[in-house]
Amino acid sequence: MFTTGSKLLIGSSVFALVAAVVYGVTQNEALGIVGLVSAACALAFLAGVNVWAGDSNLSALDTAAVATSEASDDPPGASIWPMVFAVGAAAVLVGLVSQQSVFTIGLVILLAAGAQWAVQAWAESASTDSTTNAAVRGRLANPLEYPLLGAFAVGGIAYALSRIMLWLSKTNTIIAFVVLATIIACIAFIFAARPSLKRGAIGGVLTVGAVAIVAGGVAAGVDGQRYIHVYETIAADAALVCNSPEEFEVDEGASQTVSTKAGTYTISLTAAGTLEFDVPGPVAEGSDAISLRRSNPNNIVFRNDSGEARRLTLDFGPAPEDEASAAAEEGYGADESHGADESHGDKSDRNLTCTSLVEDGGAQLITVKFAEPSFAYADDAEAYRFYVPGTDAEIDVVVP
Incomplete structure (x- = not known):
């Protein structure tokens, strides 16, 4: 039948x-x-x-x-975990052929839903009383669920707030969060002044607020963050900045004074356009090269008395092979001149570092460290020398 x-x-x-x-x-x-x-x-x-x-x-x-x-x-209790488990399994399969992040999220959902489903099935077989079964499940799962759910909720709200902050302008961010803090303070005052309010009403208000923040964060994240200007650094733009006497953004607001320091070297650009140096201790008579230590930081004060804003540049020698090959492919080299209005991120086949632009009468500290002795670059006329872009002034560096 x-x-x-x-x-x-x-x-x-x-x-x-x-x-x-x-x-x-x-x-x-x-x-x-x-x-x-x-x-x-x-x-x-x-x-x-x-x-x-x-x-x-x-x-x-x-x-x-x-x-x-x-x-x-008795039939098993209603459970959402089989459906969540299926969603996690589908996300894992989609992630295998799309993105790793989708696979990771699906795997987390799969494991969490599987654990919840197993705990619920185990608790339902504890007795024939559904109330007792619910208590058994709570004793096993709640000590782990509550901290994880709390961390997830707080983390989600914090992340949503960060998306909103990055979406708003700097001024509007301040205004928005002052208003938000005022609203939260007013709601908290009402809850404190009216203790007779039902817990359900309080929970509902908090839930609506959390959902509103998360929805705002999702909308702001989809729309994209505001433009945030990335400020230059000498290390990132050495090929452009260190070879140019022009002023760049990295030079704005740079310190022009140096306090008295012990054990420092001094290099001065004179009004005649020559470089002079002074080192701790005696200097050999007639020496035209500055001697610096190897494998230890060398603190050097650059003083500019030339009458114009200048920078001091140090050539360490050829750039690492990966950077040099990229420079060759893009057509950049040590002798190529760059205008002050050209785009940054240029490559160079030289390993350079420099001070920012120092005004006339100013001074700036630069710290350098040599990994190899100078005789390792004996065949390279450019290596291990200080020079001032825009002038013919330079000093050779001897590293024992």
């Missing part, structure tokens, strides 16, 4: 098979045929299982089976 469920499944499988035949004859398209045949096979399998189980129906005349069969057990 076929039960109602068996009849529905058998009819569905036959309908899917007939639809596959009709689709194949009329459309002659393989993908649709495969889908319909797969659906027919799945429905046929379910129909066979249902016929074998007899739809778990019991005869009304079998009074013993009413109390002893599995059908007499």
Whole structure:
């Protein structure tokens, strides 16, 4: 005897098979045929299982089976975790063929939903009383759920606020968060002054506020953050800045004074356009090269007395191979001049560092460290020398 469920499944499988035949004859398209045949096979399998189980129906005349069969057990409680588990599994499959982030999120959902589903199924088998089962589940899961949910909620709200802050302008960010703080303070005052308010009302207000913040963060994140200017650094723009006597953004607001420091070297650009140096201790008579230490930081004060704003540049030698090859491909080199209005991020085949632009009468400290002795670059006339862009002034550097 076929039960109602068996009849529905058998009819569905036959309908899917007939639809596959009709689709194949009329459309002659393989993908649709495969889908319909797969659906027919799945429905046929379910129909066979249902016929074998007899739809778990019991005869009304079998009074013993009413109390002893599995059908007499209380049905399991409603649960959302099977659906969440399926969503996580789908995200994992999509992530395998799209992005790793989707795969990671799906895997987290899959594990979390699977754990919740397993705990709920275990708790429902603890006794025949649903209240007792709920208490058993709470004792096992709540100590872990509450901290994780709290951290997730706080983290989500904080991240949403950060998206809103990055979307608003600097001035509007201040105004918006002053207003938000005022609203929160007023709501908190009302809750404190009216202790008779129901917990449900308080929870509802907090939920609405959290949802509003998260929705605002999502909208701001989708729209994109405001333009944030990236300020230059000498390290990032050495090829452009260190070879030019012009003023750049990195030179704005740079310190022009240096306090007295012990153990520093001094290099001065004179009014005649020459470089002079002074080192701690005696200097060999007639020496035209400054001697600096290797593998230790060297603090050098650059003083500009030339009458014009200048910078001091140090050439360490050829740039690392990866940077030099990129420079060759893009056509940049140590001898190529760059205007002050050209784009930044240029490559150079030289390893350079420099001070910012020092005004006349100003001074600036630069710290340098040498990894190799100067004789390692004996064949390189450019290596290990201080020079001032825009002038012919330079000093050779000797590193023992």
